Amino acid sequence: MxxxxxxxxxxxxxxxxxxxxxxxxxxxxxxxxxxxxxxxxxxxxxxxxxxxxxxxxxxxxxxxxxxxxxxxxxxxxxxxxxxxxxxxxxxxxxxxxxxxxxxxxxxxxxxxxxxKSQEVLARVRTHLQLYALKRQREVLIAELEQRNKDLVSLNELKNRFLGIAAHDIRNPLSSINGFLELLTLSGGSFSKKEYEEMLELINKSVNDLLVMVDDLLDISVIESGNLKLDLKPGDMKSLIRERIQINSGHARGKDITIHEDLHDLALTVFDRRRMAQVLDNLISNAIKYSPLGGDVFITLSGEGGQALIGVRDEGQGIRPEDQQEIFTGFQKVGARPTGGEKSTGLGLAIVKSIVESHQGSIRVTSEVEKGSTFEVMLPAGEASANPA
Known part of the structure; x- marks a missing residue:
């Protein structure tokens, strides 16, 4: 210049x-x-x-x-x-x-x-210009270095993404392929009961696969910054009850009792589909990591102008060193599902992004061998005095 x-x-x-x-x-x-x-x-x-x-x-x-x-x-x-x-x-x-x-x-x-005045002005201009250009160069170098770090991180994330996707998707695909081969080669030798059991296992593998694909697609949308919300006034209490009902079959399969303590709130503005995704993840996780015959507690209350949703289990708990990592994605922590359920390790990262997109926050408190409590806070009206 x-x-x-x-x-x-x-x-x-x-x-x-x-x-x-x-x-x-x-x-x-x-x-x-x-x-x-x-x-x-x-x-x-x-x-x-x-x-x-x-x-x-x-x-x-x-x-x-x-x-x-x-x-x-x-x-x-x-x-x-x-x-x-x-x-x-x-x-x-x-x-x-x-x-x-x-x-x-x-x-x-x-x-x-x-x-001479003109000499002073000329020398001052020259050195200010050189100084400004030097600073611009330093800023540019810092930006390039940061972009390079970001690219390295993204590349590492991509590699982890592909590795986990390949590993987790291969298992249900292998199961589906194995059962289909058995059915094809059996020549009708299986009994009706055996045939139905295989179809049920194939269906379960397909559902596991769909969940994994949905998680991978969601995290891709979130990482690209393209998560869009359809925000409308809604009844959070009715949504929670709906998601409890949908997850009740999973709970009954493990003889787990879901306890509700849901207060009436003023209408809250949220994306119903995305918040259903948040609730499904938290409720299914509580069931997934709870012991057979255990209890899960779900609460809704108003606190300081916020809707406070709590999901508590009495399962294995989460180690202190894992409690922040679980929200970063692709994390497989020490706790294991008690019923052999599958997980991509992406669910809580997706939950955190959805909640924060609602201008809310999520936190976890946990003690090993005693259970975990996840609390979601969203802007909302005050709760009424009476629980349902």
Missing amino acids: APSQFNFEGFKILIVDDTPANIEVLQKTLEVEGYNISVALSGDKALKIASRFAPDLVLLDIMMEGMDGYETCRHLKNNPETADTPVIFISARNDVEDVVEGFSQGGVDYIVKPF
């Missing part, structure tokens, strides 16, 4: 000189460019001002009482906050040794007094 195209207005310049007349001349020279000017009459004051003013360039006299310009420059360069700030020395000392010393202390340029 040519200097004529560069916008210098607003750049901050610190002028350091113990002679007020010199400062006044420099200030008037620079103000025509629209610079933001600050001044200091000593090296000590310059260091204090620089720490809060954060100048883009320093014009520094050498011969000053107390701390001279060379020492002031050393301090500026030793401070990480001002180490990269360009320093231009302006001095009546014009010996080669003085100029060399100025550069050795970290100065980027050296102007000899008496100076």
Whole structure:
């Protein structure tokens, strides 16, 4: 970018000189460019001002009482906050040794007094432009480095995604293929009961496969940032009861009792399909990890202008080191389903994304061998006084 195209207005310049007349001349020279000017009459004051003013360039006299310009420059360069700030020395000392010393202390340029205004403006413009371009380059490099890290992470995620998908999908496919081969080769030798049992197992494998595919598709949508919500006012209590009913067959199969304590709430705005997905995941997980003949407790209440949904089981619990990891996706923690149920490890990551898209939050409290409680908080009206 040519200097004529560069916008210098607003750049901050610190002028350091113990002679007020010199400062006044420099200030008037620079103000025509629209610079933001600050001044200091000593090296000590310059260091204090620089720490809060954060100048883009320093014009520094050498011969000053107390701390001279060379020492002031050393301090500026030793401070990480001002180490990269360009320093231009302006001095009546014009010996080669003085100029060399100025550069050795970290100065980027050296102007000899008496100076010409146009020379000062030209040198200031040049070094501000170089400084700005350097900062832009550093920002660009930082962005590229971050993008590279993101790409590496995404590649690792993709590899994990493909590995888990291949492994988890292969199992039900193998079961389906095995049973179909048996049925094909049997020549009708199986009894009606055996035939129905095989069809039931094939159906279960197909359903497991569909759940896995749905989870993989959902996490793909979420990771791409394309999760869309159809938000409408709705009755959270009726939705919870509906999802309990839908999951009751799973619970009966393990002789698990589901206990309800659901309060009436004002209408809550939510995406019914996505919140059904959240509830199904939490309820099915509670059943999945509960012992045979156990209990699951589901609550709904109003708390501080929020709807608070709780799902508690008395199962194996979650180790403290796993309690945050379970929401990140592709996690297979220590607890295992008590009925041999399948899992992609994606469910809670999907739940967390859906809940947070509703401006809500989810948390877990758990103790190993005593069970877990998942609590979902969503913006809502206050609960009524009476539970159902």
